[in-house]
Amino acid sequence: MIFAFGGLLLAGVIHIAVVFLVPYYSTRDAWARLSSLGADRQFHLLPLAAPGAEPLDSLDPHMLHAVCRFSLASDPVRIVATLPDDFWSIAVFDRRGRNVYSLDDRSAERSALDLEIITPVQMARLRQNPPASLDTAIVVELPIDEGFAVLRVFVGGGSVVARATEALQTANCSGAL
Amino acid sequence: MRLLIDIAVAIVIAATIGLGTAWYAVDHGTPFNALTIGAWTAYPLSGSPDADPYSIARLARTGEVPLGAGEGLAFTSENDSDGVPLAGNCTYAVAGQMLTARLWTLTAYGADGRLMATPAGRYSLDSREVVRRPDGSTDIAVSSAVQPGNWLPVAPLAHFKLMLRLYDTPVTIGGRAADLIMPSILRGRCH
Numbered sequence: 536m537i538f539a540f541g542g543l544l545l546a547g548v549i550h551i552a553v554v555f556l557v558p559y560y561s562t563r564d565a566w567a568r569l570s571s572l573g574a575d576r577q578f579h580l581l582p583l584a585a586p587g588a589e590p591l592d593s594l595d596p597h598m599l600h601a602v603c604r605f606s607l608a609s610d611p612v613r614i615v616a617t618l619p620d621d622f623w624s625i626a627v628f629d630r631r632g633r634n635v636y637s638l639d640d641r642s643a644e645r646s647a648l649d650l651e652i653i654t655p656v657q658m659a660r661l662r663q664n665p666p667a668s669l670d671t672a673i674v675v676e677l678p679i680d681e682g683f684a685v686l687r688v689f690v691g692g693g694s695v696v697a698r699a700t701e702a703l704q705t706a707n708c709s710g711a712l
Numbered sequence: 713m714r715l716l717i718d719i720a721v722a723i724v725i726a727a728t729i730g731l732g733t734a735w736y737a738v739d740h741g742t743p744f745n746a747l748t749i750g751a752w753t754a755y756p757l758s759g760s761p762d763a764d765p766y767s768i769a770r771l772a773r774t775g776e777v778p779l780g781a782g783e784g785l786a787f788t789s790e791n792d793s794d795g796v797p798l799a800g801n802c803t804y805a806v807a808g809q810m811l812t813a814r815l816w817t818l819t820a821y822g823a824d825g826r827l828m829a830t831p832a833g834r835y836s837l838d839s840r841e842v843v844r845r846p847d848g849s850t851d852i853a854v855s856s857a858v859q860p861g862n863w864l865p866v867a868p869l870a871h872f873k874l875m876l877r878l879y880d881t882p883v884t885i886g887g888r889a890a891d892l893i894m895p896s897i898l899r900g901r902c903h
Contacts, residue, residue: 542722542729549730554738554765561772568775586829592776593786595877596827597817597838602777622815622879626780632771634759637780639880641814685777689815689879691838 558631565591565632569604569683576612578603578686578706583696599690599699603708604683611653611661613672614684616706618646619698622689627652630681643673648706652677652684684708743767749811749894751795752787752876784813784879790823790871793896800869802902803855808895810850813878815839818852818864823871830856832865850895 558564568591572579578601581590594600605612614625624639625648640646649672653661658676661669686706688699743758743766758767759778771778779786791797792804810816819836822828827835842850842862853859856868866872874897883892 538718538722542726545723545726546729546733549727550734550737553731553734554769557734557738557769558772563775564772565775565777584827586827586835589827592774592825593875594777595817596819596836624780624783624879626777626783628777629761631768632759632775632777633761633763633768634778634780635761637782639783641880642782687783689838691840 565628566604566630566681566683569602572602575604575606576709578616578703578708580700580703583690595687597689597691598687599696599703600688601686601703601706602683603686603706604681605652605708606681607652607654607657607677608680611651611657612684612708613710614648614650614652614686614706614708615710616648616686616702618648618686618702618706619688619695620646621695623648624687625650626685626687627675627677628683628685629677629679635677635679635682636675638673649673650675652682654678654680737766738769738773741766741770743770747785747892749787749892751789751791751793751897752894753789754785754787756781756785779877779879784877784881785883787876787878787894788873789876789897790873791897792899794899796899798854798872798874798897799902800856800866800872803853803857803859803900805898805900806850806852806854806864806874806895807898808849809893810895811878811881811883811892813839813883814880816876816878819875819877820854820864820866821873821875822867822869823873825873828867828869828872830865830867832858834865837862837864852895854897855900 581600584594584596626634627636629635651672651674655676690696690699743755744764745757747754757763817838844850852862852864854864856866
């Protein structure tokens with residue numbers, strides 16, 4: 536009896552431990568998959584999702600995606616892109632794939648995206664000697680060490696893919712302010 | 713000796729139950745805080761920092777990049793409005809008023825969550841392509857056979873699911889579900 540009770544209790548502990556540990560040991564999460572695309576701190580264009588060729592799970596086939604992985608350990612990340620006038624959006628995820636910031640073209644109120652992702656510590660340092668570009672950029676303070684940004688551009692049935700591809704290929708994800 | 717065997721058996725049973733239930737809950741469970749409107753369900757929190765531990769574990773297993781709250785909201789449906797699973801051998805009408813959104817896309821996925829290859833070469837539709845009724849409502853035929861009007865082709869597979877992604881929509885978890893209208897999924901003829 537005591538063993539049955541102890542066994543159930545242990546099962547509960549194992550259940551909880553496994554659920555919390557999965558994210559730390561997964562080799563299939565978005566972060567790991569993006570490493571195969573190439574270097575960090577630069578945008579990589581994903582092919583349009585098609586049957587049997589989905590670059591990541593559940594991407595909208597009517598959107599063209601570009602992703603950029605980054606670490607904020609040494610410097611902030613600045614994302615600069617000139618995007619089409621139609622719908623686009625950007626989402627920033629932390630290392631575990633949780634969405635920590637997102638914005639679409641209407642909220643940005645401009646087609647030229649200039650987004651600075653910065654940790655609170657870096658921001659405090661920057662405020663002592665603020666560069667001029669700090670006024671024009673959208674500054675997002677995020678308490679994360681590592682993460683990735685996903686740019687989505689609406690391409691519909693495919694007629695504007697060329698224009699969207701050009702816009703995403705010139706998107707920059709490297710420099711600081 | 714008897715004691716050691718009892719302990720070993722208890723540990724093996726505990727590990728099996730613990731691992732088994734964890735695996736099942738992560739891979740087959742549904743996230744908390746569901747927003748259900750008719751046949752459609754969205755999980756506005758599942759990709760956010762407020763997500764429950766099961767949703768975070770599932771994200772790590774699938775590598776999905778969910779829509780952020782500032783981008784839009786994705787609704788899925790595996791059943792028609794009567795609660796019967798969607799089947800590729802039937803024709804469905806996705807009809808009615810849609811939630812306010814600047815742009816939406818409707819995509820058919822197989823039961824495994826992957827895009828389906830269809831004979832028509834298409835597996836999705838967006839709001840720009842769709843012809844609306846004069847009152848602004850939509851009527852989309854979902855079928856593996858060619859349909860007149862708005863047609864979303866699906867593969868003649870056993871089961872499929874629909875994903876309706878609303879971009880730039882004011883709907884959030886704070887919205888009252890009673891005020892929210894989504895199209896119904898009406899089953900037509902099956903063969």
